[in-house]
Amino acid sequence: MINYPDKPYDNWSQFLAAVWKHGMSKGNMDPQVAKFRAFRAGEAMGDTLTRSNEARYIRPSAFLSCARQTWFMRQGFAPEPMPENIGLTFAMGHAMHELSYAAVESALPSCFKAEFEKEVDLPDWWRNAVPESAEHGHIDCLITVEDEEEAAQYLELNGNHIILVDFKTMGGYTSREHKKKDFAVSPDAFGYLSQLAIYASTVHPDQVLLTGINRDQLTAELMPRSVALELLDNERERILQALTCETDPCKEFLERWEKKAHFYCGKGGRKGYCPFADRCEATYCED
Numbered sequence: 001m002i003n004y005p006d007k008p009y010d011n012w013s014q015f016l017a018a019v020w021k022h023g024m025s026k027g028n029m030d031p032q033v034a035k036f037r038a039f040r041a042g043e044a045m046g047d048t049l050t051r052s053n054e055a056r057y058i059r060p061s062a063f064l065s066c067a068r069q070t071w072f073m074r075q076g077f078a079p080e081p082m083p084e085n086i087g088l089t090f091a092m093g094h095a096m097h098e099l100s101y102a103a104v105e106s107a108l109p110s111c112f113k114a115e116f117e118k119e120v121d122l123p124d125w126w127r128n129a130v131p132e133s134a135e136h137g138h139i140d141c142l143i144t145v146e147d148e149e150e151a152a153q154y155l156e157l158n159g160n161h162i163i164l165v166d167f168k169t170m171g172g173y174t175s176r177e178h179k180k181k182d183f184a185v186s187p188d189a190f191g192y193l194s195q196l197a198i199y200a201s202t203v204h205p206d207q208v209l210l211t212g213i214n215r216d217q218l219t220a221e222l223m224p225r226s227v228a229l230e231l232l233d234n235e236r237e238r239i240l241q242a243l244t245c246e247t248d249p250c251k252e253f254l255e256r257w258e259k260k261a262h263f264y265c266g267k268g269g270r271k272g273y274c275p276f277a278d279r280c281e282a283t284y285c286e287d
Contacts (some may be wrong), residue, residue, distance in 0.1 A: 002107045008156040013224040020222040023103025030106040041098035045091040064194040066253030067242035072276045079275030093169040096213045111147035118142050118201040121203040129243035141165035164205040187257040189264035197235040250285040
C-alpha cells in the first residue's frame, strides 16, 4: 500500500491520484489482484467486441443528457447506430477501468474500504419513471473511511467519509477539457453528471469524484475532479422533468447551452455526437 505522505493530502482528489499512481507503478500492484482484474477485463472486452448492438432503452449512462433525446427514446424511436469500429474504444475503456480498480485496491491503505462495481438498487423515482429499465445499477467505486484517526494521516477528511468515484476513459482533447472545465457552466454532453446524479441518490456520498483516465497517454496522471452535490441535486430534478414531460421539448439541449452545444448537436452540416442528431435536425418542432 501507499506510504504515509510527508503531510496529509489536501483533498480526496489528490489522495486518489496518488493512490492510483502508486498502484500502477511497477512492482506495486498485487499480483493476485492484477490477474483477477485482467481476467475480468478480458471477459468484458470480448463481450464488447462481439456484441452486435447496444441496449435500446433509457439507462443511467445513456439518453439523458438532452430532454429531447430522452423524449425520442420514450416515443420508441431507435437511436442512430454507433460507428462499426467503436467496439475497440469501449474495450480499452473496460481494460483501463479494471486496471484502475487493481491499482486502487493494491495501494489503498487498510483504514479505507473500497468496493468496485458495487451493485445498488436504482431509486424509486427512477424505476417509476423508467419501468422498462433495469432495477439495479453498478457504481464503479465506493470508498469509505474505516479508521478515521489513521485516515487523517493520509488526507484532510473535512467530514468526507463516503466517496463515490466514477472512472471515465477520455481521449486527449476531452482529457484537457476535463482538467479545466467548470461543471456548473459546461454542457454535460455525454451524460456523466446525469449518471452520477442517479447513483448519488442511492448511496448518499459525502463527495463525488468524476475521474478521468487519458487513454491516449497511458502514463498521464489520473484526473479526479470533485462534483458539487448541489449540482447533482439539480441534475436529478432536470432528469425527472425530462422523463415525465408530456410534450416534445424540442431542441432542449441546444437551447440550454447555445453555442456550447454544437460539439454534441452538430453545426453547419457537421454531424455531432448525439445518437438522434439527424432525427432532431429533420423533425419539425413547434415551440
